[in-house]
Amino acid sequence: MAEVFKAAKVTKNVWWVGAIDWNMRNFHGYATDRGTTYNAYLVIADKVTLVDTVKAAFKDEMLARIRSVIGDCTKIDYIISNHSEMDHTGCLMDTIAAVKPEKVFASLMGVKGLSAHFHTDYPFSAVENGGELELGGARFSFLETRMLHWPDSMVAYLPAHKLLFSQDGFGMHLSSSERFADELNEAVLEQEAARYYANILLPYSALVGNLLAKIADLGIEIDILAPDHGPIWRREIETILNLYSKWAVQKPARKAVIVYDTMWHSTEKMALAIGEGLAEGGISVRMLSLGTARRSDVITEMLDAGALLVGSPTLNNQMFPTVADILCYMKGLKPKNLVGAAFGSYGWSGEGARQVADILQSMGVDLVGEPLAVQYVPDGRALAECRALGLEIASRLDKICS
Amino acid sequence: MQKYVCDVCGYVYDPAEGDPDDGVEPGTAFEDIPNDWVCPVCGAAKQDFSPAT
Numbered sequence: 001m002a003e004v005f006k007a008a009k010v011t012k013n014v015w016w017v018g019a020i021d022w023n024m025r026n027f028h029g030y031a032t033d034r035g036t037t038y039n040a041y042l043v044i045a046d047k048v049t050l051v052d053t054v055k056a057a058f059k060d061e062m063l064a065r066i067r068s069v070i071g072d073c074t075k076i077d078y079i080i081s082n083h084s085e086m087d088h089t090g091c092l093m094d095t096i097a098a099v100k101p102e103k104v105f106a107s108l109m110g111v112k113g114l115s116a117h118f119h120t121d122y123p124f125s126a127v128e129n130g131g132e133l134e135l136g137g138a139r140f141s142f143l144e145t146r147m148l149h150w151p152d153s154m155v156a157y158l159p160a161h162k163l164l165f166s167q168d169g170f171g172m173h174l175s176s177s178e179r180f181a182d183e184l185n186e187a188v189l190e191q192e193a194a195r196y197y198a199n200i201l202l203p204y205s206a207l208v209g210n211l212l213a214k215i216a217d218l219g220i221e222i223d224i225l226a227p228d229h230g231p232i233w234r235r236e237i238e239t240i241l242n243l244y245s246k247w248a249v250q251k252p253a254r255k256a257v258i259v260y261d262t263m264w265h266s267t268e269k270m271a272l273a274i275g276e277g278l279a280e281g282g283i284s285v286r287m288l289s290l291g292t293a294r295r296s297d298v299i300t301e302m303l304d305a306g307a308l309l310v311g312s313p314t315l316n317n318q319m320f321p322t323v324a325d326i327l328c329y330m331k332g333l334k335p336k337n338l339v340g341a342a343f344g345s346y347g348w349s350g351e352g353a354r355q356v357a358d359i360l361q362s363m364g365v366d367l368v369g370e371p372l373a374v375q376y377v378p379d380g381r382a383l384a385e386c387r388a389l390g391l392e393i394a395s396r397l398d399k400i401c402s
Numbered sequence: 403m404q405k406y407v408c409d410v411c412g413y414v415y416d417p418a419e420g421d422p423d424d425g426v427e428p429g430t431a432f433e434d435i436p437n438d439w440v441c442p443v444c445g446a447a448k449q450d451f452s453p454a455t
Contacts, residue, residue: 147411147444148442207443364423 019058035175048138056090173226212350260311266345277390
């Protein structure tokens with residue numbers, strides 16, 4: 001039977017042999033509205049190296065694309081595993097069994113991770129951080145990128161092509177038949193790159209900054225940036241590098257995110273009044289009801305925001321469960337440089353807004369005033385207070401941004 | 403004073419700098435950090451640190 005899946009040429013002797021997951025919509029809770037790709041690459045020299053593999057269910061697609069270049073997958077001599085997470089290693093052990101490579105390389109932590117993940121005593125080879133390897137005529141160098149975004153993460157560089165296999169860095173969840181960023185809509189690329197950064201890399205922003213500085217210090221020139229998700233960059237690579245530089249510093253902008261849930265629209269009325277105050281104060285507002293907005297939408301909007309306001313009703317003496325969910329997610333992603341406030345309507349006890357404020361404080365949000373709690377349905381006076389809170393935060397943010 | 407490295411993520415604890423964001427003052431020796439302190443980068447436990455060589 002003729003092969004359906006073919007490889008795509010990245011540059012001379014380098015082929016994309018990954019898989020396209022058109023229908024992926026939920027990546028452990030991160031809403032991937034445009035699907036994704038799992039990128040694997042074949043480097044052909046005197047010997048053949050496979051860089052990364054794909055999610056388990058896509059093994060046959062990857063192997064077919066590999067066969068379209070080298071005919072027989074057993075011609076692969078080496079495999080490099082830059083990251084142990086299962087979207088890149090799900091079929092690694094099966095691939096090893098099918099290919100019988102001479103060696104499989106990973107970082108020091110990658111070797112530990114793969115061994116633990118797959119409960120195997122397979123002899124993975126650890127590459128040295130900053131080290132080089134000559135793999136059958138192709139020279140690779142390796143740089144550990146610990147916690148970008150797992151302890152095992154590393155990147156591999158092909159000096160001959162100035163090609164960086166950047167693993168999850170600079171990637172995005174975006175399925176397409178086009179393989180290169182320059183073939184795709186710029187606004188979509190920025191949106192999906194931001195979504196990826198906010199949901200995956202944000203807590204390690206300081207390390208992103210360090211890595212960008214290190215790439216510059218080491219004089220690593222990049223003509224091709226080949227991540228493990230989404231399109232490959234071969235032109236205007238500074239576009240994505242500059243976005244990462246911007247996101248890494250989390251500089252606050254005149255933008256506020258209001259996140260809330262509501263039981264009988266009272267907390268919602270407060271949210272809307274706060275939003276009106278913020279807008280009057282010259283701040284761009286994103287109003288996100290947890291009835292419709294997903295975790296990953298909220299954190300993406302927060303990436304360039306300078307203010308965060310969180311509203312919760314009180315249900316059985318607790319903040320509302322959806323609000324607890326989003327705060328748990330946010331706290332782990334460690335957003336920085338935010339001013340904010342907590343608010344909410346309640347019936348009789350009213351702990352919700354205070355509980356929210358406590359968590360915001362533990363996240364390092366600079367809180368403006370006490371939590372704004374209103375009993376039952378907010379009246380005109382309460383709504384005026386909400387509006388005033390919006391104006392006050394607008395004025396604080398304006399000072400921070402000027 | 404002796405620096406310590408996180409075995410998981412490579413973060414280096416430098417006593418001269420401490421970890422002020424997590425309540426560890428500059429000048430605090432690694433041994434004097436509370437046992438419930440965790441790596442500020444990856445969250446690994448204090449036991450997961452080794453002396454820097």
